Every structure is written in C-alpha cells, then in structure tokens.
Amino acid sequence: MIIGAIIVMGQAEEGNTIALILGFLAVILGTLNVVGGFVVTDRMLEMFKKKK
Amino acid sequence: MELNLLVFCYLLGSVTFIVGLKMLSNPVSARNGNLVAAAGMFVAIMGTIFLYEDEGKKLGNYGWIFSALVIGTIVGTLMAKRVKMTAMPEMVSLFNGMGGACAALISVIEFRHLMHGYDATTYASTGSSFFSSLDGTTMLIIFLGLIIGTVSFSGSMIAWGKLNGKIKDFAFKGQHIINLVILLLNIAIAAFIIVARPEETPLFFYAILVLSILYGVFFVLPIGGADMPVVISLLNSFTGVAAACGGFLYDNKVMLTGGILVGAAGTLLTMLMCKAMNRSLSNVLIGSFGGSTASSGAAGAQGGTYKEISLSDAAVVMSYANKVMIVPGYGLAVAQAQHICHELEKTLEAKGVEVKYAIHPVAGRMPGHMNVLLAEADVSYEKLLEMELANEEFKSTDVVLILGANDVVNPAAKSDPSSPIYGMPILEVEQAKHVIVNKRSMKPGYAGIENQLFFQPKTSMLFGDAKKALQDLLAEVRSI
Numbered sequence: 194m195i196i197g198a199i200i201v202m203g204q205a206e207e208g209n210t211i212a213l214i215l216g217f218l219a220v221i222l223g224t225l226n227v228v229g230g231f232v233v234t235d236r237m238l239e240m241f242k243k244k245k
Numbered sequence: 246m247e248l249n250l251l252v253f254c255y256l257l258g259s260v261t262f263i264v265g266l267k268m269l270s271n272p273v274s275a276r277n278g279n280l281v282a283a284a285g286m287f288v289a290i291m292g293t294i295f296l297y298e299d300e301g302k303k304l305g306n307y308g309w310i311f312s313a314l315v316i317g318t319i320v321g322t323l324m325a326k327r328v329k330m331t332a333m334p335e336m337v338s339l340f341n342g343m344g345g346a347c348a349a350l351i352s353v354i355e356f357r358h359l360m361h362g363y364d365a366t367t368y369a370s371t372g373s374s375f376f377s378s379l380d381g382t383t384m385l386i387i388f389l390g391l392i393i394g395t396v397s398f399s400g401s402m403i404a405w406g407k408l409n410g411k412i413k414d415f416a417f418k419g420q421h422i423i424n425l426v427i428l429l430l431n432i433a434i435a436a437f438i439i440v441a442r443p444e445e446t447p448l449f450f451y452a453i454l455v456l457s458i459l460y461g462v463f464f465v466l467p468i469g470g471a472d473m474p475v476v477i478s479l480l481n482s483f484t485g486v487a488a489a490c491g492g493f494l495y496d497n498k499v500m501l502t503g504g505i506l507v508g509a510a511g512t513l514l515t516m517l518m519c520k521a522m523n524r525s526l527s528n529v530l531i532g533s534f535g536g537s538t539a540s541s542g543a544a545g546a547q548g549g550t551y552k553e554i555s556l557s558d559a560a561v562v563m564s565y566a567n568k569v570m571i572v573p574g575y576g577l578a579v580a581q582a583q584h585i586c587h588e589l590e591k592t593l594e595a596k597g598v599e600v601k602y603a604i605h606p607v608a609g610r611m612p613g614h615m616n617v618l619l620a621e622a623d624v625s626y627e628k629l630l631e632m633e634l635a636n637e638e639f640k641s642t643d644v645v646l647i648l649g650a651n652d653v654v655n656p657a658a659k660s661d662p663s664s665p666i667y668g669m670p671i672l673e674v675e676q677a678k679h680v681i682v683n684k685r686s687m688k689p690g691y692a693g694i695e696n697q698l699f700f701q702p703k704t705s706m707l708f709g710d711a712k713k714a715l716q717d718l719l720a721e722v723r724s725i
Contacts, residue, residue: 194344194347194348194484194488194491194500194503194504195286195290195347196289196290196293196491196497196499196500197347197348197351197488197491197492197494197495197497197500198347198350198351199290199293199294199297199304199310200293200297200304200495200497201351201354201355201358202304202306202309202310202313203294203297203304203306203307203310204304204358205306205354211357212354212357212358213306213309215350215353215354215357216306216309216350216354217309217312217313218313218350219346219347219350219351219354220309220310220313220314220317220347221313221316221317221320222317222343222344222346222347222350223317223343223344223347224313224314224316224317224318224321225317225320225321225324225340225343226321226340226341226343226344226347226484227286227317227321227344228317228318228321228322228325229321229322229324229325229336229339229340229343230340230344231279231282231283231286232321232322232325232326233325233328233333233336233337233340234279235276235279235280236325236326236330237330237333237613237617237620238275238276238279239276240330240617240620240621240623
C-alpha cells in the first residue's frame with residue numbers, strides 16, 4: 194500500500210517523469226486509502242461512545 | 246544502525262496493527278485501537294521516508310513524496326469528515342478502491358523499472374537475452390499485485406456507483422462465461438510471459454491491466470445492492486492481498502503484516518456473511534435471485550389475506566406491551582427514519598416498555614450498516630442484539646416492529662426448500678405475540694419473493710413511509 198508507493202516514488206530517477214508522476218499518484222491514492230480509512234473508522238466509532 | 250532503526254519502526258508498525266485490531270473488537274477500547282494503529286502507520290511511513298535504504302541508497306524525491314502525502318491527507322480527511330453517515334457504505338468502497346489502485350500502480354512502476362535496461366536494438370542483436378534474464382518470481386509477484394489491485398479498484402468503483410444509486414444492476418446472458426474467459430485469459434497471458442519471455446512483454450503487461458479492469462467491472466456489475474456487504478468485504482480482502490504482494494516484493498515486514506491482516510480479516514468476514522445468508526460465495530457472486538420467479542410463482546399462490554393495523558391500535562398495543570423488539574432493515578436507512586425511531590424508543594421506555602433491537606448480520610448494505618445507522622441516532626449499543634441473542638428473546642416479546650426489513654424475517658427460509666433464501670438463518674419474529682410490519686407497499690424485497698410472515702394471523706401491516714409512519718405512531722403513543 195502506501196509504504197510501497199513511498200519506496201517506489203523515492204527510487205524514481207530524476208529524469209524519469211512518468212515514474213515520478215505515477216509514483217506521485219500512487220502515494221496520493223495510498224494516503225487517501227489510509228487516512229480516509231482511519232477517519233471514517235473514527236467517525237463510526239465515535240457514535241458508539243457511551244452517552245451519559 | 247539506521248537500518249536497524251527502520252526494522253524497529255516496521256516491527257512497531259506491525260505490532261500496533263495487531264494490538265489496534267484487538268482493541269477494535271471491544272467497544273470501550275475501539276476508538277483508541279484505531280488511533281494506535283494509525284500512530285503505528287505514521288511511524289512506519291516516517292521511518293520509510295527517512296531510513297529506508299536499498300543497496301546503500303536512501304529514498305529521494307522528498308518534495309514529491311511530502312506534497313503527495315499532504316494532498317492525500319487533506320483530501321482524504323475532508324472527504325471522510327464531510328460524508329454523510331448514510332453514505333458510509335459507498336465511502337468505504339471508494340477508499341478501498343484507492344488502495345487497490347495504489348497497489349496496481351506500484352506494480353506498473355516496478356514493471357517499468359524492470360524494463361529499464363531494455364533496448365530494442367540490443368534485443369535484436371543479443372537474441373532475446375534481456376527478457377529471459379528477468380527474475381520470474383519478481384515478475385509473478387508484480388503480476389499478482391497488478392491483477393488483484395486492479396480488480397479491487399475497478400470492482401470497488403462499480404460498488405461505489407451502485408451504492409450511491411448511480412449505477413444500476415446490469416446483467417446480460419452469458420456474462421459469467423465471459424467473465425470466466427477474461428479471468429482465464431488474464432492468467433494465461435501472465436503465465437505465458439513468465440515462461441516464454443516474448444519481446445512483446447510490455448504489450449502483454451498492459452493487456453493484463455486492461456483485462457483486469459474489465460474483470461473487476463463485470464465482476465461487480467450484476468450483483469445487487471443487498472449483496473454488497475459481501476462484495477465490499479471481498480474486495481477489501483483483495484486490496485490486502487495486493488498490498489501483501491508488494492510486501493513480498495520489497496521484503497517489507499510492515500506491508501506484509503498489514504496486507505495479510507487485511508486480507509485474512511476480509512476473507513473471514515466474507516465467509517461469515519455468506520454463512521449468515523446460507524449462500525455460498527459463488528452463489529452470491531454468480532447469481533442474484535434469477536431462479537426466484539419460478540419458485541415465487543408457487544409460493545405466491547399461498548399469499549392469502551393480510552391484516553392492516555391502524556396507527557392508534559398499533560400505538561395502544563405497543564404502549565401497553567412489556568417488551569418491544571424493533572427489527573431494522575434497509576428500508577429504515579432509505580427513509581432516514583432512524584432518529585424518529587429513537588424518539589419512539591425513548592417515549593415507549595418512559596412508559597415502562599422494554600425496547601430492544603434485533604440486528605440480522607446481513608440487514609442493510611454493508612456489514613454493521615444497521616449498527617452504524619442506529620448509533621447515528623444515539624441509540625445505545627447495548628440495546629442492539631445480534632441475531633442469536635435476539636432469537637432467544639422473541640418468545641418473551643409482546644410486539645415486534647419491523648421497519649423496512651423483509652427477507653431477514655421471511656419464514657420461507659426455514660420451511661420452503663425451493664425458496665432462494667432457504668437455509669438462511671432468520672430473525673424468528675413469529676415467536677412473539679404480535680408482529681407489526683411497516684413497509685411502503687406489498688412489493689417484495691431484495692430477494693423478490695413473497696413473505697408468508699405478512700399473511701400470518703399474528704401479523705399486521707402498517708403501510709407507509711417509515712419516517713412518516715413512525716412520526717404518526719409517535720404522536721399517537723404520546724397521546725396515550
């Protein structure tokens with residue numbers, strides 16, 4: 194997932210534009226997946242708090 | 246030294262995933278469990294950026310990496326915070342798709358990286374030695390990551406479209422054969438490349454990409470809304486497996502752990518839900534209820550007459566009951582009546598009536614859909630009984646109020662072997678003294694079959710949109 198995307202991005206050479214762009218996209222997608230997932234989970238869990 | 250620090254970071258990340266997951270299973274520690282896992286993820290990410298080394302070279306392009314991280318975080322947080330609770334199922338699907346796409350892109354980039362030393366002229370002169378020298382195992386893992394990630398992506402996108410109503414169910418004759426052919430073709434091409442190493446390898450690679458997109462689309466397209474919980478869970482596990490492939494590729498412990506956890510948990514959940522519906526996974530994926538028209542013809546003949554109950558009678562019978570069980574279904578979510586439902590529950594409880602909720606595992610459109618729906622309305626989660634517990638309480642229940650649920654309370658699942666839902670465990674509401682069913686009309690539910698429960702002597706129908714019906718019912722109860 195995102196770790197792989199970061200590695201791949203980091204290893205892309207300067208001149209290799211396509212790899213840079215694809216890597217950039219991959220990191221964005223991976224971040225969306227991770228951050229979105231955690232925030233959505235938090236929102237759902239928030240509703241299950243014990244209400245006084 | 247730095248490498249060992251990185252290994253420690255990954256170990257920490259893996260441990261937090263496992264611990265966080267365990268904490269998630271307990272309502273009290275759940276939210277912290279989520280935070281723990283998130284913190285571990287953060288450490289693993291930071292560790293990777295600053296400490297990762299491959300053959301002595303650290304990672305570069307920090308500017309790109311950080312801007313991508315920032316963009317992803319901002320967009321992801323905004324999207325996740327602003328989405329309406331009722332749009333949760335499709336959000337989950339969308340984010341999952343992003344993960345699949347990420348895995349697929351990684352495979353594409355790695356493939357291009359692999360192709361780097363390829364020079365067409367050298368190929369001709371040295372006689373194809375380039376492709377034969379590529380490592381077969383690496384290629385296999387890349388292909389697996391590509392196929393699984395892409396299928397997960399396109400499938401999740403279709404699921405997202407279906408759940409927000411933009412995409413209708415679409416089935417055509419022979420599509421399962423076509424889909425099977427696409428899958429086999431995909432596998433065949435991948436195997437071919439690994440074994441034969443032809444010059445057109447890059448071409449075939451992108452062919453696999455396209456075929457995988459198609460497969461994902463056709464895979465999910467014919468599946469109906471109520472089967473979505475199973476599909477989402479399955480696609481989720483695919484993303485995990487694709488991530489694990491990436492983990493193998495880089496011998497990266499944290500990717501492996503995360504990917505395997507997600508893949509395993511997703512697979513288990515998928516199997517559990519299939520069991521709850523008493524349908525095999527292949528049954529869910531291949532057919533909706535195509536055969537139902539034949540069997541419902543026979544069952545429909547036994548329809549018979551149903552009783553309607555007036556709002557005031559329903560209010561009376563519920564107010565003077567000792568125990569009321571509410572069965573929520575997808576209809577409750579559609580009508581957005583969860584808040585009124587909670588109001589009714591509170592009003593009844595103030596009158597000394599015990600009110601609980603019976604939650605069937607596949608009620609709704611996503612695992613836990615009803616739980617999330619009711620929690621949004623501040624219903625205390627201790628009132629939500631899962632199916633087995635609920636079934637024990639029905640015999641001591643005076644009134645069951647069914648709100649927009651249908652197939653999960655259909656007795657044909659127990660008694661009619663020709664029914665498409667036969668064998669599925671249901672909520673045994675007929676054991677209660679009275680059953681009141683709220684629906685908009687007598688039209689069948691997702692399974693497209695008649696529900697004999699509606700014609701039984703203990704059952705009365707309360708027609709109307711759930712929100713309106715509940716509002717009127719609440720007014721009547723308050724006046725008692």
